[in-house]
Amino acid sequence: MKLLVDKKGRKHLVEGEKFQTDLGIVDLNSAADVAKSHLGHEFYVLNPKLIDIYEKMPRSGSFILKKDLGAILAYTGVGSGDVVVDAGTGSGALALFLANIVKPNGRVYTYEINEKFAEIARKNIEKAGLQEYIELKIKDIAEGIKEKNVDLVTLDLEEPWKVFAHAKNALKRGGFIAIYTPYIEHAKRTVEVLREESFKSIKTLELLERELEFREKGTRPRTRMLGHTAYITFARKY
Ligand SMILES: C[S@@+](CC[C@H](N)C(=O)[O-])C[C@H]1O[C@@H](n2cnc3c(N)ncnc32)[C@H](O)[C@@H]1O
Numbered sequence: 001m002k003l004l005v006d007k008k009g010r011k012h013l014v015e016g017e018k019f020q021t022d023l024g025i026v027d028l029n030s031a032a033d034v035a036k037s038h039l040g041h042e043f044y045v046l047n048p049k050l051i052d053i054y055e056k057m058p059r060s061g062s063f064i065l066k067k068d069l070g071a072i073l074a075y076t077g078v079g080s081g082d083v084v085v086d087a088g089t090g091s092g093a094l095a096l097f098l099a100n101i102v103k104p105n106g107r108v109y110t111y112e113i114n115e116k117f118a119e120i121a122r123k124n125i126e127k128a129g130l131q132e133y134i135e136l137k138i139k140d141i142a143e144g145i146k147e148k149n150v151d152l153v154t155l156d157l158e159e160p161w162k163v164f165a166h167a168k169n170a171l172k173r174g175g176f177i178a179i180y181t182p183y184i185e186h187a188k189r190t191v192e193v194l195r196e197e198s199f200k201s202i203k204t205l206e207l208l209e210r211e212l213e214f215r216e217k218g219t220r221p222r223t224r225m226l227g228h229t230a231y232i233t234f235a236r237k238y
Contacts, residue, residue, distance in 0.1 A: 092121035161193035
């Protein structure tokens with residue numbers, strides 16, 4: 001697989017030897033760092049990183065965005081060798097970023113209740129080459145978590161509080177739980193049930209992203225920003 005970037009900055013993930021765009025046909029057999037289409041247009045040829053696969057991968061529904069993925073990784077300190085339980089898988093975005101960090105000796109167990117979504121996620125995981133580090137389970141996580149001594153549980157599903165008691169059993173002491181809830185009522189219920197379950201160091205965040213524009217006239221933030229996506233609540237088992 002290659003990543004082709006054209007003169008307009010558009011990115012194309014290409015599998016196979018030939019690639020066709022409005023800028024012509026590119027033969028990747030003869031491609032070096034820069035490839036030329038039969039119409040003479042140039043493309044940078046790169047090896048794709050996980051972020052390139054994430055940006056192009058098919059989605060089954062709502063999707064965790066980069067600002068929130070980064071926060072989950074940073075605020076839990078998840079690292080190489082860790083064992084993570086994730087639900088629901090959805091298209092697999094969070095599972096992929098977790099696996100990319102816990103590999104080569106760690107593992108991500110990701111639960112998805114919907115077989116069709118699981119199939120999309122399975123293909124995304126294979127495309128990213130991370131299938132060795134992710135076990136995709138077609139299972140309702142509210143029925144229980146089999147894994148033990150888990151370092152991190154991540155939940156992005158409706159009524160996450162139904163899973164907190166199972167998560168507590170699965171987590172090792174010091175382990176983290178991260179819960180992604182789009183609505184404030186759900187964030188509130190999340191915190192209440194985490195307290196009832198004696199989770200500690202409970203903290204809820206919302207991240208907003210503002211990109212800068214550099215123009216001849218001057219430098220300023222873009223008018224449009226990436227505003228609310230979800231509240232992320234973090235807690236630990238002591
Ligand atoms: C918003 S999506 C998750 C997106 C995902 N975290 C990502 O990074 O792309 C929520 C998913 O949870 C799944 N789901 C809902 N309840 C579930 C349950 N009890 N057990 C497992 N999966 C569940 C849904 O089918 C849906 O695919």
